[in-house]
Amino acid sequence: MKKISLFLFSLFFIATATIAQEKKEEKKIVQQGHTDQNKFRQLKDVLATPNDQHTASGAPGHQYTQQKVDYVMDIRLDEANNKIYGDEKITYHNNSKDALSYLWVQLDQNMRADDSKTPLAQSGGAAAWVSPDGFKSSYMKEGKGFGFNIEKVESDGKPLSHFINRTMMRINLPKPLASGEVFKFRIKWNYKINNSVRDGGRSGFEDFPDGNNNYTIAQFFPRLAVYNNVEGWQNMQFWGRSEWALEFGDYDVKITVPADHIMEASGQLQNEKDVLTKEQRKRYAKAMKSFKDPVMIVTQEEAEKNEKGRSTQTKTWHFKADKVRDFAFATSRKYIWDAMAVNINGKTVMATSLYPKEGNPLWEEHSTRVVANTLEEYSKLTFDYPYPKAVSVHAKNQGMEYPMICFNYGRPNPDGTYSERVKNGMIGVITHEVGHNFFPMIVNSDERQWTWMDEGLNSFVEILAELDYDPNFNTGNLPKDIVRYMSGDQSNLSPIMSQGDYVKQFGPNAYTKPAAGLYMLRTTIMGPELFDHAFRTYSQRWMFKHPTPADFFRSMEDASGMDLDWFWRGWFYTTDVTDIGIKSVKPLYLTDKPSERVKKLQEQYKQYFDGLGDLVYITDKKEDANPNAMDKYVDGKEVPSYIYSVEFEKPGGLVMPIIVELTYADGTKERQTFPAQIWMKDDNTVKRVFAATQEIKSIKVDPDLETADVDTSNNSWPKKEADKFDQFKEKVKG
Numbered sequence: 001m002k003k004i005s006l007f008l009f010s011l012f013f014i015a016t017a018t019i020a021q022e023k024k025e026e027k028k029i030v031q032q033g034h035t036d037q038n039k040f041r042q043l044k045d046v047l048a049t050p051n052d053q054h055t056a057s058g059a060p061g062h063q064y065t066q067q068k069v070d071y072v073m074d075i076r077l078d079e080a081n082n083k084i085y086g087d088e089k090i091t092y093h094n095n096s097k098d099a100l101s102y103l104w105v106q107l108d109q110n111m112r113a114d115d116s117k118t119p120l121a122q123s124g125g126a127a128a129w130v131s132p133d134g135f136k137s138s139y140m141k142e143g144k145g146f147g148f149n150i151e152k153v154e155s156d157g158k159p160l161s162h163f164i165n166r167t168m169m170r171i172n173l174p175k176p177l178a179s180g181e182v183f184k185f186r187i188k189w190n191y192k193i194n195n196s197v198r199d200g201g202r203s204g205f206e207d208f209p210d211g212n213n214n215y216t217i218a219q220f221f222p223r224l225a226v227y228n229n230v231e232g233w234q235n236m237q238f239w240g241r242s243e244w245a246l247e248f249g250d251y252d253v254k255i256t257v258p259a260d261h262i263m264e265a266s267g268q269l270q271n272e273k274d275v276l277t278k279e280q281r282k283r284y285a286k287a288m289k290s291f292k293d294p295v296m297i298v299t300q301e302e303a304e305k306n307e308k309g310r311s312t313q314t315k316t317w318h319f320k321a322d323k324v325r326d327f328a329f330a331t332s333r334k335y336i337w338d339a340m341a342v343n344i345n346g347k348t349v350m351a352t353s354l355y356p357k358e359g360n361p362l363w364e365e366h367s368t369r370v371v372a373n374t375l376e377e378y379s380k381l382t383f384d385y386p387y388p389k390a391v392s393v394h395a396k397n398q399g400m401e402y403p404m405i406c407f408n409y410g411r412p413n414p415d416g417t418y419s420e421r422v423k424n425g426m427i428g429v430i431t432h433e434v435g436h437n438f439f440p441m442i443v444n445s446d447e448r449q450w451t452w453m454d455e456g457l458n459s460f461v462e463i464l465a466e467l468d469y470d471p472n473f474n475t476g477n478l479p480k481d482i483v484r485y486m487s488g489d490q491s492n493l494s495p496i497m498s499q500g501d502y503v504k505q506f507g508p509n510a511y512t513k514p515a516a517g518l519y520m521l522r523t524t525i526m527g528p529e530l531f532d533h534a535f536r537t538y539s540q541r542w543m544f545k546h547p548t549p550a551d552f553f554r555s556m557e558d559a560s561g562m563d564l565d566w567f568w569r570g571w572f573y574t575t576d577v578t579d580i581g582i583k584s585v586k587p588l589y590l591t592d593k594p595s596e597r598v599k600k601l602q603e604q605y606k607q608y609f610d611g612l613g614d615l616v617y618i619t620d621k622k623e624d625a626n627p628n629a630m631d632k633y634v635d636g637k638e639v640p641s642y643i644y645s646v647e648f649e650k651p652g653g654l655v656m657p658i659i660v661e662l663t664y665a666d667g668t669k670e671r672q673t674f675p676a677q678i679w680m681k682d683d684n685t686v687k688r689v690f691a692a693t694q695e696i697k698s699i700k701v702d703p704d705l706e707t708a709d710v711d712t713s714n715n716s717w718p719k720k721e722a723d724k725f726d727q728f729k730e731k732v733k734g
Contacts, residue, residue, distance in 0.1 A: 039655045040680050043565040046573065047550040053229050058554030059541050066546055068093035069224045069249040076256045077215065077331065082205060085190045086221050091249075092183045096227060099176040103183070104227075104235040105169040108219040109191050111240050112201065113147025117166060118240050133198070144199070145192050148222065152188040160185055167238040169222065187222050202400045203407070208334070212307050214356060216395045216407040218328035219244075226446065228546055236448050242500030243447035243454070246325040248544055253320075257331045259313035260306055262298055264337075264354055264391045265329035266403045267321030275315050280337075287339040288348065294368040298337040300357050307334045307356075321403060323386075323544060325444055328402035330354060330393040338364065342372045345384045349375060355394035362412045362426060367392045370427050370469060374434040377465035381532060382438050382539035390437060392430050399429045401436030408433055427469065428476075432462050443542045450549055451500035452572075456514025457552075463519055477515040479708040482508060486577045487710035493575040497549065516708060517571045524657055524706045525567065525676065526560060534559035566655055566676060576653025578707045581714025582699060583649040583685060589625035590641050591617045618643060640691035646699060646717075647687045652710065655679040658686075661703040665695040671703075 050056035052063035070091040077084055094100055111118050136142050153160045153171065161172035177183050196204030196216065203218035226234040226245040234245040251267060263275070272281055280297050287295035298306075311333075321327060334356035342349045351371035355363040371392050375385050391405040398407040410426025412418035435458045439445065445453035459477050466473040475481075485508035486493070494503045496514055503509045522531040537559035538552055553568045570576055594602065594617050602609045609615075616629045627641035648658055658674040678686050690696065701715040709715065 038680075039570060039683060040563075040566045040677070041569075043553065043569060046569075047553065048230070048548065050550075050554075051229075054548060054551055056554065057558040058538065058551045058556070059558075060545055060551075063097075064545070065095045065097065065229075067095055067224075067227055067247045069247045070251070071221070071249060071327070072252045073221060073327075074254050074256075075220075077217075077258075079213065079258055082193045082195075082213070083190055084193060084217065084220055087186070087188045088221055089184065089186050090224065092177070092185075092224060094177045094179060094181050094183070096229070097179050098227075099178050100173065100227065101176045102173055103171040103177075104225040104233045105171060105187070105222045106225050106238065106244065107148045107150075107164065107167050107169050107222055108238050108244075110147045110164075110167045111238050112144075112194060112199070114143040114145065116147070117237075121239060144194075146194055146199075147191060149190050150187065150222075151190065152186065155183070155185040165237075168225070168235050189222060191220075193217070196398060197396055200397075202398065203328070206396050208356070208358070210307060210334075212332060212334050212356075214330070214332040214334060214395060216328075216330045216393055216398060216400075218326075218400060218402055218407075221327070223326070226546065230546070230548055231446065231449070234446060234448055236501075238448075239501050241506065242449075242451055244326070245446040245448050245546075246444070248323055248325050248444065251319070251321040251324060251327050253327060253329075254316050254318050255329055255331070256314050256316045258311050258333065259315045260309055260311040260333045261315070261331045262303075262306075262333070262335040262337055262354065263317045263329060263331040264352065264393065264405060265317070265319045266324055266327045266405055267319035268388055270318040270320055271316075275317050284339060288341050288350065291341045291343055294338040294340040294351075294353070294364075296336070296338050298335060300336050300360060300364075303334060303336045304357055309333070324403040325441060326402050328405050328407075330391075330395075330405065330407065332356065336360070336364070338368050340368055340372060342375050344375060344379050347384065349385055349387070350389040351375065352389055352391045353393070354391065358411060358414075359394040360412070361416055362410060362418050362423060363394055366423070366427060367394070367408075367430060370430045371434050373469045374431045374465050377468050378435055378438050378461055381461055381464065382443075382536060383543055385437065386442065386543075387437065390434050392434060399433055401433040401441065403437065403441045406430075406433035406436065424473065427473070428462070428466060431465050431469070432458060435462050435465065438539070442544060443539055444544065444546050446546065446548075447500070449499055450497075451503065451506075451510040452496050452514040453547070453549060453552065455510045456496070457518070459511045459515035460518040463515060477512050477519065478705075479516045479520050480705040482512050482516040482708050483705075483710050485509075485512065486575070486708060490575055495574055496572045514572070517567075520706060520708065521564070521567065524659070524673075525564075526562060530560050530562070570654045574653065577710045578654045578656050579652030579709060579711045579714075580648060580650050580656060580658055580701055580707070581711070582701060582717045582719075583647040583714075585699060585717045586620060586645040586647075587622075588618050588620055588643040588645055588689070589622055589627075590629045590639070590643065591619045591624045591626045592629040593617060593619070593624050593626070595619060595621075638693045640693050642692045642695050644690045644692075644696055644699075645687060646690060647685055648701070649685050649714070650679065650683065651714075655683070656707045658688075659702050659704075659706060660688075660690075661700045662690060662692070662696050663698040663700070664692060665697055 052061040055061045071088055073086060073088040075086050092103060153162045163170045194201045194204040197206050203216055205213045205215045207213050224247055226247055257263060283295055283297045335354040337354050339350055339352040342351050351368050353363060353367035371390050375390055379385050387404050389404055393407050395407040396411060397409055399409055400407045408429045410422060410429060439458045440447055440454035447454050463475045463477050466475050485505060492504050494509055496509060522528055534556045538555035541555060542551060557564050630639040655676045657676050658678060660672050662670045699717045702709050
């Protein structure tokens with residue numbers, strides 16, 4: 001041990017000989033006005049102060065409360081006029097410690113009303129060409145009659161004072177609602193359904209040439225906003241992009257549609273015998289025992305026959321859903337229906353798909369299997385999926401999620417052929433939207449405020465689920481996939497920690513960057529075992545609750561024992577980039593001859609050096625090399641006589657681990673990873689010494705593109721000549 005430590009000391013001694021020069025450089029930087037704060041300082045200056053509801057550990061505190069809202073609804077679909085009529089009875093439970101003088105209700109359909117402010121908030125010049133429909137929509141202000149028509153707001157049969165502020169409605173209570181009290185009221189309403197293909201929208205209907213419609217209906221009823229001790233009332237207007245903050249509750253919903261429709265919705269069907277045939281019920285019972293392959297409940301042949309009719313009768317489907325934050329449904333006479341059972345830690349959950357024939361053969365081959373895979377993989381990393389089913393519904397231009405049901409795109413060509421791009425797009429969107437059952441349908445973050453907390457976390461777990469379904473799947477959410485975005489014009493970037501409506505380049509910011517960051521955290525920084533435990537801890541702590549970003553950051557650190565403030569600060573709060581490279585590589589040599597400088601030090605500090613005993617030395621002069629200098633100290637073992645001092649630079653603002661791959665003369669490779677903390681004392685350059693028994697032919701930083709390095713031209717030694725494309729890029733920059 002002592003002999004080896006003497007050798008290591010000699011390496012350390014040479015490395016520290018540069019300290020004086022480094023201090024001079026540091027002083028020079030300061031004198032030039034460099035005021036950058038340490039990247040490893042704690043986040044206490046930006047995170048909310050912990051309290052007895054959101055604790056310093058990231059867990060819910062002993063005083064944590066949240067509201068509960070229950071809905072009993074009667075819904076009627078008017079297929080002839082594409083309208084929905086609703087009558088809902090709401091029970092609001094004030095579980096907070098506060099007395100409430102009013103309630104806020106979300107009216108999301110008003111975003112597309114004729115007097116909506118959303119189109120006026122969009123900057124844009126005149127296009128060189130436009131379709132006639134586009135011209136009419138942009139310049140002729142053709143009213144379409146969308147938005148909620150509120151027929152009644154009442155309590156105990158008496159009108160209830162209310163005020164509509166665009167997409168929000170304030171319910172003025174007759175008297176303040178005290179803590180622990182319940183308030184019951186009723187809203188009766190209707191609205192015209194938008195065509196989601198022509199008018200756009202997250203819900204609506206698609207009309208087919210055969211005269212049938214596919215209704216995928218969501219945000220279709222007035223819903224209570226969230227009240228908590230973080231935001232108070234989350235009553236920010238819905239501008240069309242940032243989604244929702246919603247309370248959990250129990251739903252009892254009856255939906256009346258044409259009798260020849262097939263339907264699915266959030267919750268459990270209560271009246272199977274009233275709406276399903278005996279054969280359909282028999283097939284579904286078989287599906288509940290089929291854990292390998294989907295079972296057809298309604299075949300394509302039956303769906304094609306059904307879509308040719310037009311029943312004038314109606315059926316009422318009755319669903320109940322407990323402990324959900326929202327409700328949605330899909331209905332059409334065109335649906336093919338298949339289902340299979342999924343084993344989630346001993347509990348049977350049904351994976352189901354509804355799709356018109358236009359979705360086949362793609363949907364029949366993949367949809368329900370993807371649903372099942374998603375439930376299995378997400379449950380492994382978070383918690384056992386608690387709901388009884390998950391449904392994937394085919395809709396041409398949609399990708400949206402709701403409790404137990406989601407709407408997904410991915411349509412083959414009319415002849416049934418499809419490309420890999422279309423197939424992978426469908427697999428990706430189904431995985432993503434089913435995954436949203438976990439984030440934010442159960443881990444119920446505030447989507448209106450923090451888009452990344454549902455989209456980003458979900459996109460991260462989506463990576464693992466997609467790679468499980470297909471190991472060669474191109475997820476598009478890996479660190480290498482965010483490089484182009486991060487290396488773009490800084491004036492067109494936003495920190496992840498931005499309110500969703502203000503984010504520039506929404507997709508990369510809210511989806512890819514947080515997903516890539518978490519993948520990096522799991523794979524490169526923490527390791528899967530440590531990360532998975534912490535991520536699972538966060539997920540289980542905040543099941544059916546309202547977490548904040550601070551709760552996530554603190555839980556990940558609390559459960560892992562790692563200080564990650566440097567990562568959250570850099571990746572989430574700035575638009576800095578990763579750029580780590582090799583500044584210089586200096587060959588060094590073993591020798592038994594001290595340099596003139598060392599001789600002077602030995603004379604000056606004789607007592608100190610005498611106490612060290614035998615020493616070997618390291619020199620940068622090849623002519624003084626003696627590869628045998630260590631032989632008598634290592635008992636015949638091979639001595640690492642090839643020594644290299646490597647200086648790494650960090651032009652980018654982000655601190656990251658330094659992943660180094662060494663390639664030796666015989667072609668073998670070795671990889672070493674230095675934690676991000678290597679940058680704690682110097683944010684510009686750091687040095688490491690590598691010793692080997694054979695010559696190192698090349699050194700490469702981040703060989704697998706794990707850290708989203710935006711410039712790999714400085715990642716290799718010897719420096720590779722730029723290829724023609726790199727030369728072209730440099731020319732353009734110039």
